[in-house]
Amino acid sequence: xxxxxxxxxxxxxxxxxxxxxxxxxxxxxxxxxxxxxxxxxxxxxxxxxxxxxxxxxxxxxxxxxxxxxxxxxxxxxxxxxxxxxxxxxxxxxxxxxxxxxxxxxxxxxxxxxxxxxxxxxxxxxxxxxxxxxxxxxxxxxxxxxxxxxxxxxxxxxxxxxxxxxxxxxxxxxxxxxxxxxxxxxxxxxxxxxxxxxxxxxxxxxxxxxxxxxxxxxxxxxxxxxxxxxxxxxxxxxxxxxxxxxxxxxxxxxxxxxxxxxxxxxxxxxxxxxxxxxxxxxxxxxxxxxxxxxxxxxxxxxxxxxxxxxxxxxxxxxxxxxxxxxxxxxxxxxxxxxxxxxxxxxxxxxxxxxxxxxxxxxxxxxxxxxxxxxxxxxxxxxxxxxxxxxxxxxxxxxxxxxxxxxxxxxxxxxxxxxxxxxxx
Numbered sequence: 001x002x003x004x005x006x007x008x009x010x011x012x013x014x015x016x017x018x019x020x021x022x023x024x025x026x027x028x029x030x031x032x033x034x035x036x037x038x039x040x041x042x043x044x045x046x047x048x049x050x051x052x053x054x055x056x057x058x059x060x061x062x063x064x065x066x067x068x069x070x071x072x073x074x075x076x077x078x079x080x081x082x083x084x085x086x087x088x089x090x091x092x093x094x095x096x097x098x099x100x101x102x103x104x105x106x107x108x109x110x111x112x113x114x115x116x117x118x119x120x121x122x123x124x125x126x127x128x129x130x131x132x133x134x135x136x137x138x139x140x141x142x143x144x145x146x147x148x149x150x151x152x153x154x155x156x157x158x159x160x161x162x163x164x165x166x167x168x169x170x171x172x173x174x175x176x177x178x179x180x181x182x183x184x185x186x187x188x189x190x191x192x193x194x195x196x197x198x199x200x201x202x203x204x205x206x207x208x209x210x211x212x213x214x215x216x217x218x219x220x221x222x223x224x225x226x227x228x229x230x231x232x233x234x235x236x237x238x239x240x241x242x243x244x245x246x247x248x249x250x251x252x253x254x255x256x257x258x259x260x261x262x263x264x265x266x267x268x269x270x271x272x273x274x275x276x277x278x279x280x281x282x283x284x285x286x287x288x289x290x291x292x293x294x295x296x297x298x299x300x301x302x303x304x305x306x307x308x309x310x311x312x313x314x315x316x317x318x319x320x321x322x323x324x325x326x327x328x329x330x331x332x333x334x335x336x337x338x339x340x341x342x343x344x345x346x347x348x349x350x351x352x353x354x355x356x357x358x359x360x361x362x363x364x365x366x367x368x369x370x371x372x373x374x375x376x377x378x379x380x381x382x383x384x385x386x387x388x389x390x391x392x393x394x395x396x397x398x399x400x401x402x403x404x405x406x407x408x409x410x411x412x413x414x415x416x417x418x419x420x421x422x423x
Contacts, residue, residue, distance in 0.1 A: 005077035006070065007047040013063040014045075021045070024062065032058050050074050126173040131180045134164065138187055139304045145191075146308075149348050149386030150198025157192040161208075164188055179219045186215035186224040187305055190231060197235055198348075200387035205235060223262045223303065226254025230269045237276045244282075247273035261306040264294035268317040275321040283325065287318050312338050316353055323356045328364035335360065344380060351380040351389035358396045371400060371408035378415045390419045 004012070014024050022038040029035045036055070043049040051059060056074065060067035141160060144153050168181045193208030209231045216225035229250035236243045247270040254266055271286035291314050319335035322328075335357040342350050354377040361370035374396050381389035397416045403409045 003076065004073060005047065005080055006050060006073040007045045007077065009070070009073045010041075010051075010059065010063075011045045013065060014041075017063060027062050028055070028058050031061060047077050050077055124171060126168075126171045126177050126181060128177065128180075131177060131184065134181065134184045135187075135304070138184060138191070139307075141188075142191060142304065142307075145194065147345060147347070149384045150195035150201075151385030151387075153385075154192065154195035154199050154201065154204075157188065157195045158204075158208075161185065161188040161192045179221075182215050182219040183221045183224060186212045186219060186221060186228065189215060190224070190228060190305070193231055197231075197238075198386045198388060202235065202238075206232070209235070222257040223254045223259070226250045226252075226258065226266055227262070227305070229253060230266050233273050234269055237273055240276070242273045242277040244273055244277050244279070259298050259300050259302050259306075260293045260296040261302045261309045264290045264314060265306050265309045267293070268314055271321050272317060272324075275324040278325070280325050280327075283321050287314070287321060290314050291318070312342075316342075319360075320353065320356045323360045323363070326363050328360040331360040332357065332364060347380040348384045348386045348389055351377040351384065352392055354380070355389070355392040355396050359399070362396070362399050367400065367403045368406060368408045370396065371403075371406065371412045374400065375408070375412045375415060378412065378419065381419060393419065 014021070017024075019027070020038075021041040025036050025038045025041050028041075032055075040049070044051050044055075051070070051074065053071070056070045057067055060070050137160075141153075141157060144156075164181075164185055168178070168185065171181075173181070189208045189212035193205045193212060196202070196208060197205035209228050212231070213225055213228035216222075216228055227250070229246055233243050233247040233250055236246065251263070251266045251270050254262060258266070267286050267290035271283050271290065274280075274283040274286060291311070294309065294311060294314055315334050315338045319331045319338065322331035322334070335353065339350065339353055339357060342353070344350060354373050358370045358373040358377065361367070361373060374393060377389065377393055377396075381393060393416050397413060400409050400413065404413055
């Protein structure tokens with residue numbers, strides 16, 4: 001069952017307390033330094049107006065509920081409004097509409113629930129159970145990236161990171177607990193950095209990755225330090241300035257201490273840098289090693305931040321790398337196979353991967369097939385809070401322009417022009 005927005009929640013709480021709208025207004029007027037009328041309470045419950053943070057605080061006190069509950073309900077009401085505003089531009093019942101609504105509600109729900117996950121007071125002593133709760137909460141937040149873009153999640157991730165930093169700074173704990181908490185900060189900084197990168201906020205992304213690297217070093221966590229460097233190297237590739245030295249350093253930093261999936265992740269990211277740098281032999285070696293180590297077993301549990309790394313992930317990167325190196329005969333079969341079973345609910349990622357397949361089709365001179373795949377990418381990218389799919393679609397569109405006389409090409413050129421970030 002979905003959590004209620006602010007209007008139904010206020011009505012339920014007021015009626016449970018046995019108060020009329022007028023009585024609640026009088027109670028609020030007595031407790032605050034400004035009056036409020038019964039009509040204003042009615043507007044809040046009807047959501048023609050939303051209570052400001054000032055009134056959220058007084059409503060929480062009057063109705064004896066945590067202010068975080070009301071704040072979360074207001075956020076859900078705002079998300080509902082945003083969806084309604086966009087409905088005029090989207091076909092009724094479209095996948096885009098549902099994706100935006102579910103995404104906004106998920107962010108609002110987790111934003112409201114984060115204080116209940118922590119429930120810490122400044123200066124308290126932290127222990128092992130607290131570290132587990134921090135890790136569990138971070139894992140929940142990480143799952144949002146499966147379905148949402150960085151524009152949807154960045155503010156939440158950055159807020160949680162700031163809260164955790166303040167918590168650890170003000171708490172007392174053993175040196176082991178302090179190290180574990182600092183490693184959580186490194187994880188959360190990587191989440192915030194990735195969301196900023198995905199939203200096109202590159203200075204913020206770099207700052208978060210650097211924070212993560214420093215925290216990982218302080219925590220003596222080689223795997224997280226290596227991953228922070230891998231993120232920085234991946235960002236450099238986006239600027240078409242591949243840093244092979246940084247990508248190599250990311251793997252060398254973590255290699256001796258990393259679990260198999262961590263090694264596989266760092267190897268595939270290193271392969272991507274090699275591919276953009278135009279180094280096919282190094283690319284192939286890194287990909288082959290990643291495909292091998294991802295199947296290795298280890299007595300140590302894999303960290304949650306590589307939960308998504310598997311054989312198909314390595315295959316996707318393999319196809320992308322061969323596309324980047326303009327080897328369509330190697331890229332197309334791999335990408336066609338993996339994407340045939342890749343769920344459309346992962347809209348951002350699938351749209352990006354489809355652009356790699358489209359580029360490979362162009363290289364193979366299969367123009368109509370490239371246009372068809374690009375059309376699918378456009379449909380998936382619509383409504384996603386990420387700049388990356390639209391940016392990559394535009395690169396394919398540029399290559400398709402000389403073939404606009406073909407019907408599938410002209411159709412996708414028109415559709416791509418309507419992407420919000422492409423305007």
